[in-house]
Amino acid sequence: xxxxxxxxxxxxxxxxxxxxxxxxxxxxxxxxxxxxxxxxxxxxxxxxxxxxxxxxxxxxxxxxxxxxxxxxxxxxxxxxxxxxxxxxxxxxxxxxxxxxxxxxxxxxxxxxxxxxxxxxxxxxxxxxxxxxxxxxxxxxxxxxxxxxxxxxxxxxxxxxxxxxxxxxxxxxxxxxxxxxxxxxxxxxxxxxxxxxxxxxxxxxxxxxxxxxxxxxxxxxxxxxxxxxxxxxxxxxxxxxxxxxxxxxxxxxxxxxxxxxxxxxxxxxxxxxxxxxxxxxxxxxxxxxxxxxxxxxxxxxxxxxxxxxxxxxxxxxxxxxxxxxxxxxxxxxxxxxxxxxxxxxx
Amino acid sequence: xxxxxxxxxxxxxxxxxxxxxxxxxxxxxxxxxxxxxxxxxxxxxxxxxxxxxxxxxxxxxxxxxxxxxxxxxxxxxxxxxxxxxxxxxxxxxxxxxxxxxxxxxxxxxxxxxxxxxxxxxxxxxxxxxxxxxxxxxxxxxxxxxxxxxxxxxxxxxxxxxxxxxxxxxxxxxxxxxxxxxxxxxxxxxxxxxxxxxxxxxxxxxxxxxxxxxxxxxxxxxxxxxxxxxxxxxxxxxxxxxxxxxxxxxxxxxxxxxxxxxxxxxxxxxxxxxxxxxxxxxxxxxxxxxxxxxxxxxxxxxxxxxxxxxxxxxxxxxxxxxxxxxxxxxxxxxxxxxxxxxxxxx
Numbered sequence: 001x002x003x004x005x006x007x008x009x010x011x012x013x014x015x016x017x018x019x020x021x022x023x024x025x026x027x028x029x030x031x032x033x034x035x036x037x038x039x040x041x042x043x044x045x046x047x048x049x050x051x052x053x054x055x056x057x058x059x060x061x062x063x064x065x066x067x068x069x070x071x072x073x074x075x076x077x078x079x080x081x082x083x084x085x086x087x088x089x090x091x092x093x094x095x096x097x098x099x100x101x102x103x104x105x106x107x108x109x110x111x112x113x114x115x116x117x118x119x120x121x122x123x124x125x126x127x128x129x130x131x132x133x134x135x136x137x138x139x140x141x142x143x144x145x146x147x148x149x150x151x152x153x154x155x156x157x158x159x160x161x162x163x164x165x166x167x168x169x170x171x172x173x174x175x176x177x178x179x180x181x182x183x184x185x186x187x188x189x190x191x192x193x194x195x196x197x198x199x200x201x202x203x204x205x206x207x208x209x210x211x212x213x214x215x216x217x218x219x220x221x222x223x224x225x226x227x228x229x230x231x232x233x234x235x236x237x238x239x240x241x242x243x244x245x246x247x248x249x250x251x252x253x254x255x256x257x258x259x260x261x262x263x264x265x266x267x268x269x270x271x272x273x274x275x276x277x278x279x280x281x282x283x284x285x286x287x288x289x290x291x292x293x294x295x296x297x298x299x300x301x302x303x304x305x306x307x308x309x310x311x312x313x314x315x316x317x318x319x320x321x322x323x324x325x326x327x328x329x330x331x332x333x334x335x336x337x338x339x340x341x342x343x344x345x
Numbered sequence: 346x347x348x349x350x351x352x353x354x355x356x357x358x359x360x361x362x363x364x365x366x367x368x369x370x371x372x373x374x375x376x377x378x379x380x381x382x383x384x385x386x387x388x389x390x391x392x393x394x395x396x397x398x399x400x401x402x403x404x405x406x407x408x409x410x411x412x413x414x415x416x417x418x419x420x421x422x423x424x425x426x427x428x429x430x431x432x433x434x435x436x437x438x439x440x441x442x443x444x445x446x447x448x449x450x451x452x453x454x455x456x457x458x459x460x461x462x463x464x465x466x467x468x469x470x471x472x473x474x475x476x477x478x479x480x481x482x483x484x485x486x487x488x489x490x491x492x493x494x495x496x497x498x499x500x501x502x503x504x505x506x507x508x509x510x511x512x513x514x515x516x517x518x519x520x521x522x523x524x525x526x527x528x529x530x531x532x533x534x535x536x537x538x539x540x541x542x543x544x545x546x547x548x549x550x551x552x553x554x555x556x557x558x559x560x561x562x563x564x565x566x567x568x569x570x571x572x573x574x575x576x577x578x579x580x581x582x583x584x585x586x587x588x589x590x591x592x593x594x595x596x597x598x599x600x601x602x603x604x605x606x607x608x609x610x611x612x613x614x615x616x617x618x619x620x621x622x623x624x625x626x627x628x629x630x631x632x633x634x635x636x637x638x639x640x641x642x643x644x645x646x647x648x649x650x651x652x653x654x655x656x657x658x659x660x661x662x663x664x665x666x667x668x669x670x671x672x673x674x675x676x677x678x679x680x681x682x683x684x685x686x687x688x689x690x
Contacts, residue, residue, distance in 0.1 A: 076606070130641075173591060206554045206587055207590045210591070257574040262396070262403075290574075
């Protein structure tokens, strides 16, 4: 079990449910646009939103965002330690900051003091481009990532600071998985999982699913970020589906559907698409199966709360808790399933 | 190391590269449509294509497909053992068939004889809906799936048949992963990995990536099928990207790109999309990084063959093997990168 760390109104680690993170990509100085994106992310099911803060103007703009959302807000600081101090003071819930990048430890001390007085935790986030130089001289790959993160964390420990979350992202899935495994074995800091620079749409979703998913399967990971080029809302959707695939998403609707083959006699894909869309975000623990034919259909239906199993002549069998309820025209399938889902507790 | 099994012109197991499978969803009796889909799948990088064969008419239609494609062809037989015999005899490269479902073992013997005389291997494919009834009485979940597969395989062994590939698909990712782990420990038959009924588009891609990807990460799995509701070409694309993410896809182009944040000053997503599209299928081992800004950009560029790193005023830095080559207008970025990729060996 990892150390339990409070971030805004939620916890990371210590048995808390795995939280979902994303990051704004609007100009931080435009607080109206940024707040709009933060609220959209909140609505999509994001728990923690990170905002890059590079200068005073951007920090000032964030004052218009803090307090207006239920998500926890994290300031991403790259170079200027004064921004870390300022963001802790103005009400950010967490700071992402690598103390080893700052050079002068008196500055680190100032950041730690600001985080302590505001009870703000720090995420140390190492990736291939931000390895500790001493470590890079003798280690490489996963080992170098993990050791770099621990060295950054040790600098914070020197000043009595332990509210630390660690990440060791890599764009290589094998390296990333191995680095988190090393870290998991060597410390009790909660781990923020992610594949960095994972790419656009389908490639990025696949890399993140393998990396984050295989670690979560082993019980490693306390909070996750899916990094995708493009609209951050897709990051949240993908993260929620990763958690859902591993039954870590709390109460939610799971839709299973067969790939269809020559045995399928109806146009199944639009039905599944519409159900996915209309049931997204519904907080009920329901399994819905949409199946093409009677070969695998009844078997899958037996295991689902609601199932549709294609027959001939535009008809399909509707199953409730594994038993045939009635035969319905395929054209009514979506509304029939939604009505059943509505009624179920 | 698993037993090495010949399927058409390729091998499954025994150290052979992991092959990619899909399945047609056209009416099998329409051989023109089905052949067209088989050829599209071949072009997309599919190694093995499965076709459901339920009756004589469908088997006859397949004679117009066999011999016209380089992919290995598998006949999917559900109920009628005579179709298994016929498909082995007419030139299918593999039969998917569960001997335990047939009842009468003299029929199994006939299928085995047909497969032996044609040197055709068999895949035994168990899923939640096709558990062995005796096993289902005392075991459940992953254990029941694995034991069912082994019981089917044992029936074939009784008749001296060992050219068997096993699969134990489940729509639950945890169950699927565990079932394959059990099977991997208990036999030397090569394993065909898949999450069954995994769903539409993004949900299905995510479930398959976690399930197949986490097993491949452990060295488990010899051939893979991503099951997605809809166009099977998307299954092949996803399977190839899973292999690519784990460096199991032979020579191919890997594109990494950052998720962009407020530090990114150019419209990066269309550039990545266009590169993905134009470089799909190129058989060169190249890593291309497309990055938003100078914070993580140069670090990632150091590790890439070609990199683009966004600057200000519509300009970006183009890196070759980690060194800045030149500054280019963002509008020329795609053509500049494609020209470099073309030249590289």
